[in-house]
Amino acid sequence: xSTKKVRIISxxxxxFAAMIWGSSFVVMKNALDVISxxxxxxxxxxxxxxxxxxxxxxGIRNLRLSDFKSGxxxxxxxxxxxxxxxxxxxxxxxxxxxxxxxxxxxxxPFIFWFFRRGRITVRDFVAAGTALVGIAMVSxxxxxxxxxxxxxxxxxCGAAFAVHIFMxxxxxxxxxxxxxxxxQMVGAAxxxxxxxxxxxxxxxxxxxxxxxxxxSLLYLALFGTMFAFAAQxxxxxxxxxxxxxxxxxxxxxxxxxxxxxxxxxxxTLKIAVGFALxxxxxxxxxxxYPHKTxxxxxxxxxx
Numbered sequence: 001x002s003t004k005k006v007r008i009i010s011x012x013x014x015x016f017a018a019m020i021w022g023s024s025f026v027v028m029k030n031a032l033d034v035i036s037x038x039x040x041x042x043x044x045x046x047x048x049x050x051x052x053x054x055x056x057x058x059g060i061r062n063l064r065l066s067d068f069k070s071g072x073x074x075x076x077x078x079x080x081x082x083x084x085x086x087x088x089x090x091x092x093x094x095x096x097x098x099x100x101x102x103x104x105x106x107x108x109p110f111i112f113w114f115f116r117r118g119r120i121t122v123r124d125f126v127a128a129g130t131a132l133v134g135i136a137m138v139s140x141x142x143x144x145x146x147x148x149x150x151x152x153x154x155x156x157c158g159a160a161f162a163v164h165i166f167m168x169x170x171x172x173x174x175x176x177x178x179x180x181x182x183x184q185m186v187g188a189a190x191x192x193x194x195x196x197x198x199x200x201x202x203x204x205x206x207x208x209x210x211x212x213x214x215x216s217l218l219y220l221a222l223f224g225t226m227f228a229f230a231a232q233x234x235x236x237x238x239x240x241x242x243x244x245x246x247x248x249x250x251x252x253x254x255x256x257x258x259x260x261x262x263x264x265x266x267x268t269l270k271i272a273v274g275f276a277l278x279x280x281x282x283x284x285x286x287x288x289y290p291h292k293t294x295x296x297x298x299x300x301x302x303x
Contacts, residue, residue: 003238010235014247017228017235022254024224025094026262028086031216037086038196039203040217041079045189047221052182052230059179070171071180075187077167081160082188083195084153091150095265098255099275100151103158104165105249105282106131111166127284134277137270165244168236181233185225249282 031040053060063071089097109124135155171180196203236244256275259265 006238010238011247013231014235014244017231018248018251019254020223020228021251023258024220025098025255026258027216027219028089029094029263031213032090034213036200037090038083038192038200041082041086042189042192042196043217044220044225045185045192047217048225049182049185049189051222052185052226056178056182059176060182063179067175067180068183071183072187074167074171075184076191077164078184079188079191081157081164083192084157084160088150088154088157092148092154093265094259094263095256096151097154099252099278100135100154101158102249102252102282103131103155104161107159107162108165111162123284127281130277131281134274134281137274177233177237178230181230
């Protein structure tokens with residue numbers, strides 16, 4: 001298959017993953033009425049890891065120790081990001097959570113600069129400034145009194161996702177992506193269970209006492225975790241992590257759409273302008289993003 005076709009398939013796969021993640025904000029928001037954030041993440045990734053291991057056992061069985069260690073490291077970062085995101089979702093609206101999460105696209109270039117001494121341009125600073133204004137308009141829609149702790153948790157989650165994107169970029173070269181993705185889920189599950197037991201005590205009976213929760217967890221585990229992360233990890237082998245982050249950031253659009261449609265989240269003019277500024281910052285930030293060539297090296301995008 002030609003490189004161009006592989007890139008097109010990768011784009012389609014990652015867009016589908018973004019749509020699933022967008023719908024997941026609504027599912028998680030409803031689930032958080034019954035189950036605590038850390039246990040929600042712990043069960044979600046445990047189910048995803050178990051199903052993934054069963055489905056792809058031959059690949060998991062032959063996993064090299066170095067691949068396992070890399071996957072677990074990325075999984076720990078992923079688990080931390082999801083814990084922050086889920087706590088944010090508990091204390092803010094689903095649409096705010098969806099949009100503020102995507103601040104990782106603006107943060108990602110600075111992560112690459114810090115660890116790889118890449119070049120930071122004026123465009124990066126313009127994107128960061130635009131995003132900050134947009135965040136202020138979304139989070140402070142009615143002044144300082146409207147700022148919610150959930151907005152802060154969500155912004156921190158965006159920073160954690162930026163670190164995760166960088167780690168995936170550093171650890172997927174010449175690796176079998178499916179076993180690597182499943183190992184990430186196991187790592188995220190381990191971190192989440194440890195955090196849940198330490199900070200939230202014994203597991204709530206509501207995990208197994210509600211049909212709605214069970215269906216929600218199955219959707220989040222199978223589609224929002226196993227399938228979506230397998231698609232992201234596979235696609236990111238053929239797209240740069242920065243290009244992938246632009247496509248993944250569209251989850252905020254899907255998230256806001258489903259939140260307004262299904263949860264009745266407010267969508268005022270001021271919030272709409274804030275969303276537009278955040279999305280504009282994302283677009284500004286990725287206009288110069290490179291793509292991976294057939295030999296795995298990165299080269300500038302052609303506009």
